Amino acid sequence: MKLTGVELRRIRMPLVAPFRTSFGTETDRDILLLRVVTEEAEGWGECVATGEPLYSSEYVDGAADVLRRYLVPAIVDHPRLDAVAVGSVLAPFKGHRMAKAALEMAVLDAELRGQGRSFGRELGAVRDRVACGVSVGIMDSIGELLDAVEGYLDAGYVRIKLKIEPGWDIAPVRAVRERFGDDVLLQVDANTAYSLADARHLARLDPFDLLLIEQPLDEEDIRGHAELARIVRTPVCLDESITSAAIAADAIRRGACAIVNVKPGRVGGYLEARRIHDVCAAHGVPVWCGGMLETGIGRAANVALAALPGFTLPGDTSASDRYYHTDVTPPFVLDDGHLPVPTGPGIGVQPLPDVLAEVTVASEWLHR
Numbered sequence: 001m002k003l004t005g006v007e008l009r010r011i012r013m014p015l016v017a018p019f020r021t022s023f024g025t026e027t028d029r030d031i032l033l034l035r036v037v038t039e040e041a042e043g044w045g046e047c048v049a050t051g052e053p054l055y056s057s058e059y060v061d062g063a064a065d066v067l068r069r070y071l072v073p074a075i076v077d078h079p080r081l082d083a084v085a086v087g088s089v090l091a092p093f094k095g096h097r098m099a100k101a102a103l104e105m106a107v108l109d110a111e112l113r114g115q116g117r118s119f120g121r122e123l124g125a126v127r128d129r130v131a132c133g134v135s136v137g138i139m140d141s142i143g144e145l146l147d148a149v150e151g152y153l154d155a156g157y158v159r160i161k162l163k164i165e166p167g168w169d170i171a172p173v174r175a176v177r178e179r180f181g182d183d184v185l186l187q188v189d190a191n192t193a194y195s196l197a198d199a200r201h202l203a204r205l206d207p208f209d210l211l212l213i214e215q216p217l218d219e220e221d222i223r224g225h226a227e228l229a230r231i232v233r234t235p236v237c238l239d240e241s242i243t244s245a246a247i248a249a250d251a252i253r254r255g256a257c258a259i260v261n262v263k264p265g266r267v268g269g270y271l272e273a274r275r276i277h278d279v280c281a282a283h284g285v286p287v288w289c290g291g292m293l294e295t296g297i298g299r300a301a302n303v304a305l306a307a308l309p310g311f312t313l314p315g316d317t318s319a320s321d322r323y324y325h326t327d328v329t330p331p332f333v334l335d336d337g338h339l340p341v342p343t344g345p346g347i348g349v350q351p352l353p354d355v356l357a358e359v360t361v362a363s364e365w366l367h368r
């Protein structure tokens, strides 16, 4: 493909409600979108970096800078550009996986739209709809939490994920179990908020029959998670720690995780996400699709990824209205606890021009 233009667009999307995790509270999402224009088609990519470097080292301003200064210039003159080439052209630049993922996604979307192939077909989807879980933030009270969980269960979500942190863990889990019973699929996400010294405390979650405990320790502490997994009966799932297929294989072989949360932005793109899926499948490790509060652009691609065979656990692929009053694409609407896998070319959705214009804070051409 010949790249004829790359647009960097910054949008601000207010959340329907504050979303609190162990590393902070978001009230709106500051999001970078990339539009790649080629002679055959246009493609869209969404960068999942957060406003501040609190989930990982990446943040929106940094991603915009590295795209503007290094990543986009590196690919624009490539004679035969396709999504597979993007990874190798950008490899010399260290890190910045979320920025790289957005660029690779936009190139892949343009390439597939030009070929009339969907993300699902390209990635190897085996389902035409995916079961959806929902992530529930830390709340001011147990009552508020139970009301939120009731609303999501009524909406049809098939799995509940509770954000936890020291001081908000055993009690909310116990309250949800007591109120909604033992059959609700329930898991927790600590976002690195604990240390190995908390192992015995975290083992107090074992009686609640959770699907998993996600990223309890620091993202670099693979050994610590392996030790924790020998103390806590609840399966350990890693998120922030898993930044590549090689690291996934290492973590699995060292006993650090029994389940992996696959997030394309965290690992550098959908092609690496598929490689992680394949490595986990080879080790008999189930995966599920994580979320970064994506708009319908990233959500469409995530739903396609979640349809791969190894994605046997419900992901954080919620409906658009879980986070946004108005999505920048036609909304993803939960149907019987599932979302349909888009079947159109590329990601299968298009931004709605009026909505996009309304939420756009800045737009610049990085190449034309």
Ligand SMILES: O=C(O)CCC(=O)N[C@@H](C(=O)O)c1ccccc1
Residues within 6 Å of the ligand: 021, 026, 050, 055, 134, 135, 189, 191, 239, 290, 291, 292, 293, 294, 316, 317, 318
């Ligand atoms: O449903 C979603 O898209 C959000 C799922 C979720 O909880 N994301 C968490 C996470 O740590 O996985 C997150 C929240 C805010 C910012 C980054 C990550």
